[in-house]
Amino acid sequence: NAGVTQTPKFQVLKTGQSMTLQCAQDMNHEYMSWYRQDPGMGLRLIHYSVGAGITDQGEVPNGYNVSRSTTEDFPLRLLSAAPSQTSVYFCASTAGRRNSPLHFGNGTRLTVT
Amino acid sequence: GQSLEQPSEVTAVEGAIVQINCTYQTSGFYGLSWYQQHDGGAPTFLSYNALDGLEETGRFSSFLSRSDSYGYLLLQELQMKDSASYFCALRGNTGFQKLVFGTGTRLLVSP
Numbered sequence: 001n002a003g004v005t006q007t008p009k010f011q012v013l014k015t016g017q018s019m020t021l022q023c024a025q026d027m028n029h030e031y032m033s034w035y036r037q038d039p040g041m042g043l044r045l046i047h048y049s050v051g052a053g054i055t056d057q058g059e060v061p062n063g064y065n066v067s068r069s070t071t072e073d074f075p076l077r078l079l080s081a082a083p084s085q086t087s088v089y090f091c092a093s094t095a096g097r098r099n100s101p102l103h104f105g106n107g108t109r110l111t112v113t
Numbered sequence: 114g115q116s117l118e119q120p121s122e123v124t125a126v127e128g129a130i131v132q133i134n135c136t137y138q139t140s141g142f143y144g145l146s147w148y149q150q151h152d153g154g155a156p157t158f159l160s161y162n163a164l165d166g167l168e169e170t171g172r173f174s175s176f177l178s179r180s181d182s183y184g185y186l187l188l189q190e191l192q193m194k195d196s197a198s199y200f201c202a203l204r205g206n207t208g209f210q211k212l213v214f215g216t217g218t219r220l221l222v223s224p
Contacts, residue, residue, distance in 0.1 A: 033211065040121075042200060042214040043156070058211065090155060098143045098204065101158030102212060 002026050006091050006105035013081040013112045021076040021108050023091030029103070031094045032074040036060065036087040037107075043090065049074055081112045115139040115203050117215035124221045125191050133186045133218045135201035143204040145177050145184045146212065151197045159186070159199075188220070196222045 007022045025032065033048035045058030049068040063085060065077040074093075078085060088109050092102040117137040125131040135145070144163040148156040162168050162177035162184060174187040188195055198219050202212040 035214075040216060042216040043212075045211055045213070048211055059213075099161050099163060101146065101161065102148075102156070104155040104157070106155050 004091055004093055004103050004105035006089075006108050008108060009106065011108060011110050013078070013110065015081060015083060015112060017081050019078050019081070021078075021089055021091075021110075023074045023076065023105060024072050025074075025091075025093040025103070026072065027093060027095070027103065028071060029093035030071065030096050032068065033058070033092050033094075033102075034064070034066065034074070034076045035090045035092065037090060038087050046076065046089075078110075083112045086110060086112045115142070115205055115213040117201050117203060117213065119199075119201060119215040119218045121216070122219045122221065124223065126223050127191055127193060129191050130187065130189050131191060131220065133188070133199050133201075133220065135184045135186075135215055137182050137184070137201070137203055137215075139182075139203055139205065141206040143206055145175075146202045146204060147173075147175050147186045148200045148202060148214075149197050150200065150217070156200060161204075191222050193222050193224070196220060 004025045030051045034046040035043040037043045044060050047066040049055045055066050088107050090107050091105045094100045094102050119135050146161045147159040150156040160175040167176050172189045177184045198217045200217045201215045
């Protein structure tokens, strides 16, 4: 199994540009989420989804949009990139039990200049 | 809200035992998890405590005390490959698919 797959691995954007970070999982998990990781700040939840067609905001949602049209895919869209969005982005999925671990993708390292 | 505190860095030598502490504040949660992350890599799951007490998985053990709002990860027989960052994370009872992570502890293992 591939698990959680994120693309691209690296991306450089100019301020104001838009882009979509892709995330796909093949474990048939209902729950998917996006985190960003900045030095010294751990992982912070951006948006999450509890199933196809259902999304909600996490701790730091501003500047990002998500949609969940299928169980497998959960793309993250940056509407108008800002230098403050320079970060490492991780997509994760989990099964529907309280003790289910998060399975993370390998991350997308985004730089906004 | 929820918040978790961890020491920023811990150092130890190969073969030793090290404990990484995590104190938290929350109004309610299902359990406390631990994740390992090597430089440039993705976080990977280590352990989960739903109840008070010790959970053992090989060289790693994790402990939770709800009355003290405290948990720790214990790593035994340290190896060089254990050098990584370790994160505690709360699974809140407002949505168990949402984890709130601590800021992480960087463990440096020396020969």
